[in-house]
Amino acid sequence: MSQPVQLPRWMDIGLLPLWNLAVALAVAGLVVLVIGQSPAQALTVLLNGALGSTRGLGYTLYYATTFIFTGLAVAVAFHGGLFNIGGEGQATVGGIGVGLTALWLSPHLPAPLMLPVLVLAAALFGMAWAAIPAYLQAWRGSHIVITTIMFNFLASSLNVYLLVNLLRPKGSMAVESSMFADSARMPALHELAARLGFELPSSPLNLSLVLALAACVFVWWFLWKSRAGYALRAVGSAPKAAHYAGIRPRMQVLVAMGLSGALAGMVGINEISGVQGKLTLDFVAGAGFTGIAVSLMGRNHPVGIVLASLLFGVLYQGGVEVSFEIPGFSREMVVTVQGLIVLFAGAMAMVSAPLFGRLYLLFKSKEAAHG
Amino acid sequence: MSEISSGTAVPSAVTPAVRLAGISKRFGAVQANRGVEFEIAPGTVHGLVGENGAGKSTLMAILYGYYQADAGHIEVQGQRVQIANSHQAIALGIGMVHQHFMLVDTLSCLDNVMLGAEPAFFLARAKREVRAKLEALMRDTGLHVHLDALVADLPVGELQRLEILKALYRGARILILDEPTAVLTPQETQQLFETLRRLRALGTTIILITHKLKEVMALCDAVTVMRAGQVIKTCDIRDTSPEDLAEAMVGRKVNLGRSGGAAEGRDERLSVNGLCLKSEQGVALLSDVSLSLRAGEIVGVAGVSGNGQSELLELLSGMRAPDAGRMSLGGASFEAARWLEPRGARALKLAHVPEDRHACGMVMSFPAWETAVLGYHDQAQYRCGPGGLTMNEGHMRAQTAEMMERFDVRPRNAELGSSKFSGGNQQKLVLAREIGQAPAVLLVGQPTRGVDIGAIEFIHGQLRALRDAGCAVLLVSSELDEILALADRVLVMNGGRITGELPIDQCDEKSLGLLMAAQAD
Numbered sequence: 001m002s003q004p005v006q007l008p009r010w011m012d013i014g015l016l017p018l019w020n021l022a023v024a025l026a027v028a029g030l031v032v033l034v035i036g037q038s039p040a041q042a043l044t045v046l047l048n049g050a051l052g053s054t055r056g057l058g059y060t061l062y063y064a065t066t067f068i069f070t071g072l073a074v075a076v077a078f079h080g081g082l083f084n085i086g087g088e089g090q091a092t093v094g095g096i097g098v099g100l101t102a103l104w105l106s107p108h109l110p111a112p113l114m115l116p117v118l119v120l121a122a123a124l125f126g127m128a129w130a131a132i133p134a135y136l137q138a139w140r141g142s143h144i145v146i147t148t149i150m151f152n153f154l155a156s157s158l159n160v161y162l163l164v165n166l167l168r169p170k171g172s173m174a175v176e177s178s179m180f181a182d183s184a185r186m187p188a189l190h191e192l193a194a195r196l197g198f199e200l201p202s203s204p205l206n207l208s209l210v211l212a213l214a215a216c217v218f219v220w221w222f223l224w225k226s227r228a229g230y231a232l233r234a235v236g237s238a239p240k241a242a243h244y245a246g247i248r249p250r251m252q253v254l255v256a257m258g259l260s261g262a263l264a265g266m267v268g269i270n271e272i273s274g275v276q277g278k279l280t281l282d283f284v285a286g287a288g289f290t291g292i293a294v295s296l297m298g299r300n301h302p303v304g305i306v307l308a309s310l311l312f313g314v315l316y317q318g319g320v321e322v323s324f325e326i327p328g329f330s331r332e333m334v335v336t337v338q339g340l341i342v343l344f345a346g347a348m349a350m351v352s353a354p355l356f357g358r359l360y361l362l363f364k365s366k367e368a369a370h371g
Numbered sequence: 372m373s374e375i376s377s378g379t380a381v382p383s384a385v386t387p388a389v390r391l392a393g394i395s396k397r398f399g400a401v402q403a404n405r406g407v408e409f410e411i412a413p414g415t416v417h418g419l420v421g422e423n424g425a426g427k428s429t430l431m432a433i434l435y436g437y438y439q440a441d442a443g444h445i446e447v448q449g450q451r452v453q454i455a456n457s458h459q460a461i462a463l464g465i466g467m468v469h470q471h472f473m474l475v476d477t478l479s480c481l482d483n484v485m486l487g488a489e490p491a492f493f494l495a496r497a498k499r500e501v502r503a504k505l506e507a508l509m510r511d512t513g514l515h516v517h518l519d520a521l522v523a524d525l526p527v528g529e530l531q532r533l534e535i536l537k538a539l540y541r542g543a544r545i546l547i548l549d550e551p552t553a554v555l556t557p558q559e560t561q562q563l564f565e566t567l568r569r570l571r572a573l574g575t576t577i578i579l580i581t582h583k584l585k586e587v588m589a590l591c592d593a594v595t596v597m598r599a600g601q602v603i604k605t606c607d608i609r610d611t612s613p614e615d616l617a618e619a620m621v622g623r624k625v626n627l628g629r630s631g632g633a634a635e636g637r638d639e640r641l642s643v644n645g646l647c648l649k650s651e652q653g654v655a656l657l658s659d660v661s662l663s664l665r666a667g668e669i670v671g672v673a674g675v676s677g678n679g680q681s682e683l684l685e686l687l688s689g690m691r692a693p694d695a696g697r698m699s700l701g702g703a704s705f706e707a708a709r710w711l712e713p714r715g716a717r718a719l720k721l722a723h724v725p726e727d728r729h730a731c732g733m734v735m736s737f738p739a740w741e742t743a744v745l746g747y748h749d750q751a752q753y754r755c756g757p758g759g760l761t762m763n764e765g766h767m768r769a770q771t772a773e774m775m776e777r778f779d780v781r782p783r784n785a786e787l788g789s790s791k792f793s794g795g796n797q798q799k800l801v802l803a804r805e806i807g808q809a810p811a812v813l814l815v816g817q818p819t820r821g822v823d824i825g826a827i828e829f830i831h832g833q834l835r836a837l838r839d840a841g842c843a844v845l846l847v848s849s850e851l852d853e854i855l856a857l858a859d860r861v862l863v864m865n866g867g868r869i870t871g872e873l874p875i876d877q878c879d880e881k882s883l884g885l886l887m888a889a890q891a892d
Contacts, residue, residue: 227762230741230748238734244690244725245746246714 011356013299017345019352021311024344028337037329042322049321050314056321058189058203064306064313065205065270068212070291071298071305072219073264078300079223080256081236086133086148087264088288089155090126094265096159097125098184098272099177099279103167106184114183118273119211119266126265127258129155134257138250144257152288160281167279177279186274206274208266215263216302222259232256264288293342296349315341386449388413388545388576389434389465393443396429403429404440405600411545411593413448416567416577418587418608421597422620422795422823427580430597431547435467436460447545466543468534470550476523480516481505484537501540508539513569527675528559532566545576552586556675557851557884564590582824583852584613596620621825637666640843641687641721641812646696648682648867656682657693657867664812664843669834671858672847673883679867680847681726684816687845688723689716701811717746722805724798726816726847732801735790739780740764740771742789743804774803779829795826802830806837813837816847831857851880863887 007016029039050060070087077084084090101121106114133147160175167177186207190200223229234242235252242249271283290312297311298304319334387410396404404426411417421427432438434445436454445452447463454460457467474483481502491497502518509515514532522530531551538546548567552560567577567590581587587594588608595605596619603619642663648656657679664670674680685691687698692710701719705711716723725731733742744753744767752770755763771785778799780792789797798818805813815834819827834857838844848854854861861878863871863886871886 221761225762225764226760227748227754228760230762234734234737234745237736238730240727240730241732241734241745244688244713244723244731245748246712246717 007353007356007360011360012353013304016353016356017297017349019356020345020349021341023352024341027344028340031336031340032329032333035328035333037326042326042329045322045325046318047314048318049325050318053201055201055203056317058201058205059317059320060310060313061209062203062205062270062275062313063316064309065209065212066267066287067290067294067309067312068216068305069263069266069270070287071294071309072215072291072302073260074291074295075298075300075302075305076219076223076232076263077256077260078295079229079236080232080252080260081239082134082137082144082253082256082260084130084148084257084260084264085145085292086130086151086261086288087291088284088286089148089152090129090261090264091267091284091288092152092155092159093129094122094126094261095268095272095279095283096155096162097121097265098268099167099180100162102180102184102273103177103279106181109183111183111185111187115186115273118184118186119269122265122268123262124265126261126263126268128261130257130261130264131254134254137257138253144253156282159279163279163281175281176276179278180273184273185277186269188274204275206270208270208274211266211269213306215266216306219263220302228255264291290342293345297345311341312338386413387411387446388448389578390446390449391430391434391443392446394430394433394440394445395442396426396433396438396440402600404433407443407597407600407602409595409602409605411576411578413576414571414574415592416571416579416590418591418594419578419580419597420582420584420587420594420616420620422582422825425597425620425823426600427597428549429600431467431549431578431580434460435465435547461541461543464542464544465547466538466541466545467547468531468538468549468551470553472527472530472534474522474530474533477521479519479521480525480533481518483522483533484540488541505536505540508536512536512539512566512573514539514566527554527677528556528562531555531563535566535570539570539575544574545578546570547578547580549580550582551579552581552583554676554849556888557880558888560586584616585852587616588613598622617824621823637668637841640664640666641698641700641845643687643696643698646683646686646693646698648686648691648693655867657686660696660867660869662862662869664845666811666843667838667841668859669838669844669846669857671854671861672845672864673851673854673861674849674864674887676849678864678887680849680864681816682867683864684723684726684814684845684847686710688721688725688814689713713746714749717808720808720811721814722808722810722812723814724801724805724816724818726820728797728801733789733797735788737789738786739775739789739792739800740768740785743767743771743774743785743800745804747804747808770807774800774807777807778803778833793823794821795823798822798830799826802833806833810842812843812845814845814847817849818846819848819850819853827853851883854878854883855880 032039032042049056051057070091073087073090074084098118098121101118105117109117129151133144133151136142136147137144163175163177168175169178188204188206190202193200223233231242231247232252232255234245234247235249239249267284267287272279276283294305294308294312298308315338319338322329323331323334389411391407391409394404394407407430409430419427429438433440434454436456436459439455445454452463454463475486478486481498484505485497485501489497490500505518514536516529516533516536517525535546551563555563571577579591591608593605593607594611594616596603596616598620644661646657646660650656660683672680672683682691686693689711690713693707695707698705698711700711700721703719729735734745747753748762753763753767755761768785772783774780775783775785780796780799780803792800818830818834822830834844834846846854846857855878859875861873861875861883862869863883865887873882
């Protein structure tokens, strides 16, 4: 029964995450040492690969875009008191929505019409996929964590079924759909730059980044400024009080999961419309789960989520470079290092908080003694 | 395990059983204890009184090893000791009976006593030993419990005896009781006091934390008053009076007596007929409850907690629908199948101050201004922007500031987290929100539970003012004093039924207590 110390804000949202990151890097450095590589070299290559060139930066931002969507998805559900593990599946189904709509309409519609329709399709498909576990939770009492995990497998299988049995062009051995018409391609940033007359190296970074940032602003407004967000947060932190206040908790489960699924579904815009130009297998590649770490690390706030997404973008892009550049530094090693960061900065984010609390008190009492 | 039954060791009268010397404790910005000096003569009952947040719980938590003092030291039986955790406290012969019982519902009384202090590896033998010891203990102290009954099946009075037995079994010679009478009927309280007097005669030292000054006067040998972390006075019980103690607690004169009467024969604002409610397991929670509320009266609902009062409030406020029954409210009528909902209740000008303000009345993680509009956040005045989708934060903050001003909520900071206010100020904020809507009917549950005595006076004043303005008030309280001070008419609930109705001039603690306890088992 020890009293937790209230940390000042700058410590809580500034110092603590940086400290966690430092601990994670130190432990990762130890692991790198153990396999006989130089941590300093690995870190240099990682940072250089992610931030050292315009091209690298483009990739970093492209990864970050996806993480912003999945991170926001986790955060919105979290504020509604729900733990949405199903970002992976909702993103997959969002991508399926983009793929189907693009294959159907892209030959007929011009880009200015096609792209908004695609965004809508991604959101609606993701929303629908999340609404089923939400309904099961609210009206049937099935736990959302269990159902969303199962729905990840369902989504992945659904995608395989569609691609193998329905969408694969006749005669093709590759498990992917045919290419969309150009109107269904979210413009890449280097293409836009070229049109404006200056040159950027080619990277998968596309206008979805703008969409992601707009989503951040929207989520901020929705959660803390809108009346709907007020009801959602009330249910999330005090379900009995919300019921007392005349808010229907079951409806709020639907709202929270619906919005969460819609945000996760937007991954389909970045990956399918922005990069692939066709529906493929496994395009989410674990981003749904990374979103959980991103949201945890970003304290479920859009600003924090953007910062955490950038960090994970750097880790992904830099990690790829490290496994290319340093012989003996395998792809698995990179995943290990990323896992350590998720562990320390996400799952164990509050482990060091009591230590800082004591330090802070010590510092305070010294100050008081001097003053 | 030491025996308390020997009763031969009479300690020297000069050595206090416990001495706390210069205890200071700070939590962040709050100085909970400031140089507290406190000592208790062995074999006496010592009252520790003070408003909520006066520091009495912190002081006892330090004695029991939950917290470490920043400065000062503790002496037990004249020996200077360090108490790092509750195990060490128990080893020193200190026992604590918490306000919320620390019992496992699914175990028998015997098992609960034994839990964590099993005297033998094999359970059968351990139980035999514990049973023998407990039976001797029960004989000596007169604390009787059914050792083989499940805790879940027993009434609160017996559970409390069990808690005391548990502490004694572990060798407690210094017993700390935290608000022991909060859950008891007057008769059960009398029984408890008899037991405590017998324990005192056996040489046990008892510290009684309470805010009921009458009980202090009836039972204690000496009393210590705390305010704002400091000891204000310590004196022999013969040298003080309830008025004197109340003044020391609050720092000014207080009046908790009755004043004013109800207007007669006004129109009916709310009535219910034949309310029945069963739990999911099929246990009857309410059976055939009928009542009516008239404008300009306060109807008190008395009863031991857990006899259906909470469910009655839930039904009347629309938070829960009954299995059978009818209700009419503000010209609308409702059947069990199409029952009132909380939103509709507010539209019909029914306001509700819930019993459990922490879980129900406020959202603890919200700032004060968001809690201050809870339930009314959809009103037109709080909407703005296109389609009214956005919260009108400016207006919400202004309204909150006004509520805080009118109800003297301290600190006057609308941005402060709801959980950061003291119990009394949280309650004032909830009351301000509900009363601010000028309701036709107000349901109030336990309005002063966990609220300090200065705020109680203020809250009672507000409820009377509301009654005088013509509102119909239903007051559910487990504090008889509160009902006697406020109500114009009293209903007594027992076992989910209304077992009696008395006009206030025929009520006293005895008549109500008998109705409350009737067929309780």
